[in-house]
Each structure stands twice: as structure tokens, then as C-alpha cells.
Amino acid sequence: MTRGAIPGAIFLLAACTSIHVGEPAKLSERDLSEVHAVLKRDFHARGIATMARIEPDSVQTACNLHHDHPPAEVARPIEEAQLKAIRFPAGELMGDWRRGQKIAESGIGMQWTDKPGSPSGGSCYNCHQLSPQEQSFGTVGPSLLAFGKARGSGAETQRYVFGKIYNAKAYNLCSQMPRMGHSGTLNEQQIKDLVAYLLDPGSPVNQ
Amino acid sequence: MDESRRKTLTRAGAASAVAAAVAAGILRPQDVLAAWNKDAFGQKTLADALKSIGAAVAADSNDIVIDAPQIAENGAVVPVEITSNVPNTKSIVVLVEKNPFPLVAKFDFLEGAVPFVKVNVKMGESSNVRVLAEAGGKYYAALKEVKVTIGGCGG
Amino acid sequence: MADPMKIRAGLKGDIADVRVLMNHPMETGQRKDGSGNLIPLHFIQEIAVKLNGKTVIDAQISQAVSRNPVFSFRVKGAKAGDKLEISWLDNRGERNSTETSLA
Amino acid sequence: MSLARWIPAAAFACACAGAAAQDAKKEIEKYQRMIADSSPVELFELEGEALWKKKQGPKHVSLEACDLGLGAGVLKGAYARLPRYFADADRVMDLETRLLHCMTTLQGHSREDATKRVFGNEDRLSEMEYLSAYIAGQSRGMPMAPGTSHPKEQAAFELGRKTFFYRAGAWDFSCASCHGEEGKRIRMQDLPVLYKPENARPVVATWPAYRVSNSQFKTMQWRLNNCFQQMRYPEPNYASDITVALTMFLTATGEGEPYRGPGTKR
Secondary structure, eight states, rough: OOHHHHHHHHHHHHOOOOTTTOOOOOHHHHHHHHHHHHHHHHOOOOOTOOOGGGGGHHHHHHHTTTTTOOOOOHHHHHHHHHHHHHOOSSSSOOOOOOHHHHHOOOOOOTTTSTTTTOOOOOOOOHOOOTTTOOOOOOOOSSTTTHHHHHHHHHHHHHHHHHHHHHHHGTTTOOOSSTTTTTTSSHHHHHHHHHHHHOOOTTTTTGG | OOOHHHHHHOOHHHHHHHHHHTTTTSOGGGGSSSSSHHHHHHHHSSHHHHHTTTSSSSOOOOTTTEEOOOEETTOEEEEEEEEEETTEEEEEEEEEETTSSSSEEEEETTTTTTSEEEEEEESSEEEEEEEEETTTEEEEEEEEEEEEEOSSOOO | OOOOOOOOEEEEEEEEEEEEEEEEOOOOOOOOOOTTTTTTOOEEEEEEEEEEEEEEEEEETTTBBOOOOOOEEEEESSSTEEEEEEEEEEESSSSEEEEOOOO | OOGGGGGOOOOOOOOOOOHHHHHHHHHHHHHHHHHHTTHHHHHHHHHHHHHSSSSSSTTTBBBBOOOOOOSSSTTTTTGGGGEEEEEETTTEHHHHHHHHHHHTTTTTOOOOHTTTSOOOSSSSHHHHHHHHHHHTTTTSSOOOOOSSHHHHHHHHHHHHHHHHHBTTTTTTHHHHHHHHHTTOOOTTTEOOOTTHHHHHHHHHHTSEETTTTTTEEOOOOHHHHHHHHHTTEEOOOTTHHHHHHHHHHHHHTTTBBBOSSSEEEH
């Protein structure tokens, strides 16, 4: 009797474990390897979207482990390494704001339906307000209205903007902004064009 | 309208079902009363469309009630509900002023029908929806502006 | 499977509240298919609503009525057991029709 | 897109600040109410009913003997109780996973055959989409109550919850990147914070759904598949444990909401 009752009681206890509705998950290292293993098992490569995309790198792991708020001693060295990996071109970093506008508006690219080698957009308007003329803008990121008007277009600012678009995580480790250059979404010239869209006094962003 | 267009059925899948319906006496060629107004539906401006249906002159009327959203999230489906309180309304006409072909629909209400209709229309861009009611040989008009937005990143 | 068509009708006093759903692409002639070819105009042009065999509403519509059209109408002087029939005819001469008994 | 001539990305309502934004929100809600009131989804339910009863597959039988959790062939309220644990498969399943199970076990289809065309288009829905419309429609008015008592159901919920907050992919996104903070939107589209019950409820109560923008009927498996596509991940396997786990997470979070779908969305 008693021997049979014990597993029953354990089962009941397990059955009563309440699920955690309404609470963000705080992922442990074990959770990270569990989810990673499930992703590996339950996803497949399609087109340009290869399985390499679910292999975690140091940024993702640190942010997952610290719920996007890593302590400075964790964040700093990774940010520095990300900054070092940015390939800043020599010379002028301002491209053509007109081309930049098209890149900012376009949300295509990097999906399994996209052809290999076809140029991607920057998806900027999905998350940011930029030109006052475009009413259909997202609010996941901060408004960049009059961005260059407020900051000017000096060499330092150009370098910062280029770097931020290339790899936002070099400046704020767990930023929700994709690493546009680092991930191979945008090339050097496209990022330069976006720098111009943000900083050029003639760009609609700064009107 | 020529009879041949009415009796030929081009789509294989539908053909047998319709043939059966005709055989069963459900459908008869004379079922549809008025011929489709090719001229009016083919007009590309509001003025020409109104002229084509003989409604170039129409008095504004508060007796036509248009219920439609001021903002439509997608122009592919814009619901419009219309009630005409103009006495003896014989027909209701729906136009979307800025569509490539403004005339969208004409509903004739015969003995027994209430001059009311709800229909989903396509709108190419923000525009006035113009509704006419025909009564006693005259046309009455009302307007409702609908703004069309496109939202989202396609998801 | 034949394209379905569906009438939903309810009686409020002697007024029948009618909603009809039609399966139709309502092609505008301006839409392209997967290979970039224009899909030809294909749309319902005429609709007839009949109560006990007598036409009560006769409609002409354009390609600007939304895909899979849905209409609501109201018919006076109706009673339980009355037969309501709705039919359409499109620009290719295809037709469909369905009927229901009011309850 | 091909609707471009009819629907150019022009003329946006000025949904700007303060009172104007409030009014705009109200009008958009009115639009959503009106398209739901005049939706053609019932047509898809009718086609789904015919498919449910149609003899198909190598064994030439219908799906009418399929047990969706409340007994063989019982449809009333079955969708509102999914996902749930099924002892015969020793797995937690959502509607599509269970239908796939029935297509292979009852009708004798191979998995490959049954999943050849699970996402349809505006000209022809997939069988899975028609069936989903029909079966979901049989739960209208019933509170969403997925299984949460079996250990495997709880494990599915927890896996879904962890995955929701796990960042990966080419753009470092988790589900929470877009659905984790109040008051955010992508372009003009509001982003519900889906781990919160008050936001999950209206979502789980209205999927699967008809999309008026492209005249397509979409299932929950499609919804998740398309999210991962936009997140720049590789593609999730259809009816895989991870997709079921995410649906379990969302549905259990939105538990209690009376089902009012299949929905009609912009």
C-alpha cells in the first residue's frame, strides 16, 4: 500500500506544478542548451537561411543568460570585441542619401524566400521614425527624426553612425537592433548611404 | 447583352454544377433582369460615371446613411453599409471617387425590398465613397470619406 | 467540389435579414500571377435576390467589390417557410445559385 | 505585390498625437469589427466540412473517426481544448499536428504526402487550412482551455516560454524582441505583448484567420512559420514539437477567452 502510494503522491505533486503564465522566462545555462538542441532538431535549412543561423555566438549567449541586462564586466569585453570586428572603410563615410532612403524603406532580404546574392534592405522604418514625410514607421527603436540636424555630420558622428548600423551590439550589447553589417545584411556602400540619409543636411530626415 | 455570353460556361469545374442547376430548373437564362451597364462601369472619372447612369444632377441628402470606417487598414476590403430613408427609394448606387473605375455597384430594390445594403468594396487609395439614392426619377447623394492605410511588414 | 455559396437569413417580424457569401476571385485584371503575367478580369456582374420566385433585388456590380463577396440585404413581407433564392452571373458567363427556406 | 495598382502605399491616416491617435485607434477598431461582421470565412468552413467527410488516402476513409481529444469524431469544442497530450501518440499536439496524425494513421498517407502542401494561397487553400477553418469554427463561444495538467503539457508550455525569450538567428531576435514591450509597433502594426494574458487572449481567440490583405486563410502553424521567416531563422519543421510548444505557451497564456474565430484580419 504505502509503496504504491508514494509514486502516486509524487505524480500528484508534479501534476499540480503550476505553469508560469505572464512571467518572462529567466533562462539558465541549461535552458540555453535545451532550447538550442530543440532548435537544431526542429528546424531545417531552407534557401539562404542555413542552420548556421541558430548556432549561438557570444553576444546572443550573454544576452540570453542575463535577460538582456548583462553586468558591465560581462558586457564590456564582448562589446569591445564586436567593435574591433567592425570594418571601417578609409575616408568619407557619407554616401548618397537618396539611395539611403530606398534602403531604409526596404524590408526585404535575408529570408529563406530571398535569392542568394540579392541585395537586402535595411528595414529601418520597421522600427524607427526617420523622415517626417513617412507616416508608416515603427516604434521598436527610438525616433531618428532630425537625427543629423541635432548632431551635425562631423567625422566622429559619421564614424559612430556607420559603426552603430554595422554592429549595434558593439555599443549596447543587448540592443534589439540587428547587426546589419556584421550579419552580412548590408554591404559597406549601403551602410554609407544610410549614414548620409541620417546625417546629410539635404536628407528629408533633417528637414 | 447577348444571350451567348449567358449560356456558355467556361470553367470546367463550375460547368457541371451549373448545368445540373439549369436542368433542375433552378437557373433560367431570363433570371437576371437588367443588363450589366458596360458603359457606366467602364467610365474612368466620377463625372463620366454619374453622367452615364443619368445622375449628373443629384441633391445632397441627409436621408442617406452611410456607415463605413473612417480608417481602413487595408483597401482590399472596406465594408460599407447603406440605408436610404429617402421615400420610395428605387435604387442605391455606390461609387469610390478615386478608384480607376469609380462605379462599384448599383442595387435595384423592387417591391418587397428594404433600401438597405452592406457590401465590401476595394479602394485603391483614400477617397470619398459616394452613395446615390434614386427615388421618383430623381437622384439624391451622400458622401463618406475613408482613409486607407497599409500597416505592418507583411506578417 | 463546387464553389460553395451560403445564405444566412433570419426573420425579425416580417423583415428577413439576409447575408450571402459567395466564393469568387473578383479579379481586377490588374493583378499578376506568380510568373508576372496579368490575371484577366474575372468578376461577378449581376446578382438577383428572389423571394418565392419573385425578384426583389437586382444588383449590378464591378470588379471593385472585394474578393469572396459578402452582401447583406433586407426583404419585407417575408414569413417562415418562404423560399429565398440568390443567384449570380459573372463576366465569363459562369453562374451560381443557392436557396434557403426562411425560419 | 500584385495588388499595387489598387492599393498603392500612399495616403496614410494621420494617426499622430493625443486625441487624434485615440480617434484613429477607435476607427481602426471599428474597421476590424466591420470586416469581421462581413467575413467570408464560413465558406472555408463549408469546404472544410466536406473535406472532413471525404474518403481519401490509400485507405480510402474519411477523417470522421479522427479523435481530436474529446473522442473519435467529436468536433464540438475540440479546438478550444488544444493543444493537449494524446496518449496514443505520446505527444502534445496542436490541431494541425493532430490532423496530420489522423491523415497518416487513419487515411494511410505518408507524412511526406500529407505535408506536401500545407500552406495554400488565395486561389486555393490547403486541405489543412480548410479543415482548420471548419474544426475551429466548431468551438465558437467556448473558452480556450488547452491541456495543462499532464507533465508533457507543462513541459511543452515551459519549452514554449523559454523559446519565446531566446534570442538567435541572423538578426539576434527572440519572439520577445517584437512582442515583449508594451506600446510598440512595426510600421503601423501594433505588436501585442504575447506573454501577457490580456494580450494573448484576443489572439488565441481569433486564429486561425482570414487575411483580407491577401485573401488567404492562415493557420497557427503558418503564423509561427512566418514569424520565424521574418526573424531570419531557418524554417521550423511543420507540426514539430517546438511549434506545438509555442502554440501551447500562447494558448495557455490566453486561457479562458471564449473562442470567436476563425477570425478576419487586415
